[in-house]
Amino acid sequence: MTKVTEDQAEKQIRNEKMESSVLQKDSATSKDSWLKQTLTISYRGDGPNNDYGRPYYTAKLSYEWLKMPVLGFEDVIGITHGDNVDKFDDMMIAMHSYTDYNGNKTYNDSEYDFEVKNQHGFADIFDLQLFTPTVRANNHEGFMMFAFEQDKTNDNTADLYGHYTHALQPTGFSVAITTGSIALTGATESNATDTHIDLTY
Numbered sequence: 001m002t003k004v005t006e007d008q009a010e011k012q013i014r015n016e017k018m019e020s021s022v023l024q025k026d027s028a029t030s031k032d033s034w035l036k037q038t039l040t041i042s043y044r045g046d047g048p049n050n051d052y053g054r055p056y057y058t059a060k061l062s063y064e065w066l067k068m069p070v071l072g073f074e075d076v077i078g079i080t081h082g083d084n085v086d087k088f089d090d091m092m093i094a095m096h097s098y099t100d101y102n103g104n105k106t107y108n109d110s111e112y113d114f115e116v117k118n119q120h121g122f123a124d125i126f127d128l129q130l131f132t133p134t135v136r137a138n139n140h141e142g143f144m145m146f147a148f149e150q151d152k153t154n155d156n157t158a159d160l161y162g163h164y165t166h167a168l169q170p171t172g173f174s175v176a177i178t179t180g181s182i183a184l185t186g187a188t189e190s191n192a193t194d195t196h197i198d199l200t201y
Helices: 006-023
Strands: 024-031 035-044 056-065 074-081 085-099 105-107 116-118 121-127 138-150 157-167 174-178 181-185 189-191 195-200
Touching: 024 195, 035 157, 035 195, 056 074, 056 157, 074 138, 074 174, 074 181, 085 121, 116 174, 121 138, 121 174, 157 181, 181 189
Parallel strands: none
Antiparallel strands: 024 035, 035 056, 056 138, 074 121, 074 157, 085 105, 085 138, 116 121, 157 189, 157 195, 174 181
């Protein structure tokens, strides 16, 4: 697992905001009393920012806590998908942050890799920070993102799902991901409403 510095995180966020606003293809948002999340699919054409030499897509799931968490252990954010998604192994990033009461923002868990990976998707496990050194943390937000392309030439559609799972017990759980679902074993959980995009390539 490769950690991301705060400077790298800020640069990546600026780049993603710039590109996604122009190349966004589809998005879906869900909102519960405690969490809002948005799944966004963007198309990357043969432009100057394309590092792969061919068109590809990015899937990005962003979340924002709408109230201050009562419990803070390890949470899980994830994107699962059907079988017409061919993920890139060298383009994935996750960033998680909070602020203190003075508005100072801290990236507490950011990385260029995900803990859970299989043919159904990716999931990132991160620490949900409750306290700064002096005060309660608030304004928890973050995202995960990866690149992919169409896997089947005879099918131009793909299903992608966004998930957020809040653990209600300390660490020690395992994470299982299947298409359309993320589940924890060994811990009680609270699940936000999933997001879903039926993508047409």
